Amino acid sequence: MFKKILIANRGEIAVRLIRACREMGIRSAAIYSDADRVAVHVLKADEAYRVGPTPAPDSYLNIERILDAARTSGADAIHPGYGFLSENAEFARACERAGIKFIGPPAGAIEVMGSKTRARQQMEMAGVPFVPGTSRALESVEEARTTAAQLGYPVMLKAAAGGGGKGMRLVGSAGEMAPSFAAAQSEADRAFGSSEVYLEKAITNPRHIEIQVLADEHGNCVHLGERECSVQRRHQKVLEESPSPFVNTDMRKRMGEIAVKAAKAVGYTNAGTIEFLADADRKFYFLEMNTRLQVEHPVTELVYGLDLAQLQIRIAGGEKLPFSQEEIQPRGHAIECRLYAEDENYFPSPGKITVLSEPAGPGIRLDSGICEGWNVPVAYDPLLAKLIGYGGTRGQAIQRLRRAVDEYFIGGIKSNLPLFRRILSDPAFVAGETDTGYLERLSQAVAPGPGGDHEVAAIAAAVFASLGIHNNEGTSQTKPQSGWKRAARTESLL
C-alpha cells in the first residue's frame, strides 16, 4: 500500500481525501495556493506544500509545480479529487512518467471520455444507447440543418470538448440554426480551445440519473446503483440522492449493466460515473462519463455502506475489488445538499465566515471545507460544504435534512441554505417529482407565506439595541443593499 499520498486539490474534497488517508494509516500531503495558506485542508493534512499564487492556472492547475511538490514530499501516489486536473489525461501521463501512481483511470480512458464525440463513437460500438444525434463533428451549418431535420426539432448543439453548459445551444427550428451554430462554435473555442460541435436530439426536461461504477486493475467491474441528480441550476447539480425515486429494480439493473459495459469498452479502472438522461417513459441514454470521483459520491457511500475514496486508493494500490456485484445491496436513502456561497439569484458571495454553527446528530454527515474565520476566496468554485442526510426511507432522510438545515448557520456570507429549506418542504420534491426543469419551476412559483417568529425577531432586535451591542464585525463583501439597488440589479441583470 502507498506510504504517502499527495492530494492535488483543495476545499471539502481535499479534506475528505485526507480523512481517508488518515483512516488507512497513509500520510497525506496537501498543496495550497497563496489564498489557501490557512484553508481547512492545509490545517488537516500531515504535510503542506505551496504550489503558487492564487489564480488556479498558476497553482492547482500547474502540473509541474504539483509534481515538484509530490517529489519533494516523497509521495508515491497522487489523488486529483474532482475538477482541476482530475480529468486531464496529460496530468495522468505526467504522473506516470514521474513514477507516481495517479489514483484514477488510465490516461487513454480519460482521453476517450473527455471528447464527447469520441465517447459516442465508442458507445455506439459497444451497443450502449445514447441520445440520438451525430457522433462526429459537424462540418457546416448545412450539415447541421440536414441532421436536425432528420432528428426533428428541437435539437441541442453541443461542444465536443464541453462541460458545465458552455458551448451549448438549444435550437428550436431551422431558422435558428445558423446563428446558434456560430455562437456555439465560438463559445466552445473560447472555453475549450476547440470549436468542434455536434448535434443531439433535445430531450425536454429529462431526469439526470447517473450510475457509479468501480473497476479494479484485474478486469473486475461492478456498479453501485444510481444517483438522481436532476435538481440543477445553470447545468450544475445542487441536490443529489440515491436511490432515485424514479428508478425501479428493473431499470436499475438495466442501467447498471449498461454502465459496466460502457466502462469495460474503454478499459476503465478505478471509480467512475456514467451519466444518463432518462425520459418520462424510463428510456435512458448515455450522456457522458466522468472519469473521477464525483462531488456527490457520499450518497452512494451511505446507501451501499462503502468508502469510495478508500476503495479508490486500494484499487490504485493493485488490490482486487473485495466484493462481487451480487454481494452488494443498497439500503436506506441518502440525499446531499451542496452548500454554495451564493445568494438567492445564484450570484457568488465570497467573503469572511464570521460565525459558523454546524449541524450534527442522527443520520447527518457533513463534508465541509470551511471553518469560522475562513475567508472564502473569490478565485475558486463556490462549493463550501456538502450536507448529507441518511434515513431508512426517503421520508426520514428528508426530515433529518430539514432539521439539520435549520441547525446550520453560516454568518458573514450568503449561502443557499434558504433554497434547501424550500426544496425540502416542497410537495413536488417530497413526491419525488424532479427533473432538470425542477429548480426553474420552483423559482417561478410563489414562495410559501411568511409564517415564522416575526414577533420574537422584533423583540430580539430591541434587546440587541437595548444592550447597546454594536456589531462591528466585518460582514461579507456584499454591501447591504437598498431597495433601489436591489431594483436596479433586477432590472439590469436578470
Place this chain on the structure above:
Amino acid sequence: MQYDININGKVYRINLKKAPAPEHPDRWTCRLDSRELIVDAVQLGPNALSIVLNGKSFEVRRESLTEGQRIFIRGRQYDVALQDPRSLKTKKRAAADTAGPLKLTAAMPGKVVRVLANEGDTLKAGMGIVVVEAMKMQNELRSPKDARLKQLLAREGMNVYAGDVLAVLE
C-alpha cells in the same frame, strides 16, 4: 426604551425594560403593541441571544447590514430595521437613491474581466457594458434601457464589491 422595529414593512412598537428578579436576573418586561410580555433574554455573544418567552426557547443570531440587520431564528431569517420616525436621514437617503442618472452596480464581488463599452457611447437596451467574474462565474452587466454611457468607473482587472457603482447612464 421604545423601539419601532420594521420587518418586511410591518412595524412592531416595543417598549422594553430590564426587570431582573432574584431567580431571573435576565428578565425584561416588554410591551409589544398592547400586550405585556415577560422575556428572559441572555446574551451569548456579540451577535447571539437566548430568548425564553412563555416557555418557548429561541436561539437568536444576528448579522449587521449597513441599513438594518438580519435576525436568524431556527433557520429562518428576518430583515429588521430599527426606525426612528423623527429622523430625516432615512428620508433623505431614500430620495437620493431614486433621483438622478441611473447607476449600474456590481451584483457580486469579483474582478472586472472585460469592459465592452466606452464613455460617451450610445447604448441600446440589453447591450453589454462590463463583465465581472467571481468563483468561475461570469456576469455581464447590461444596459437596462436605451441610454448614453455618461460615466464608466470600471477598469479591466479592477476588484469590485457587490453594490459598487460600475457605470452611470443617462
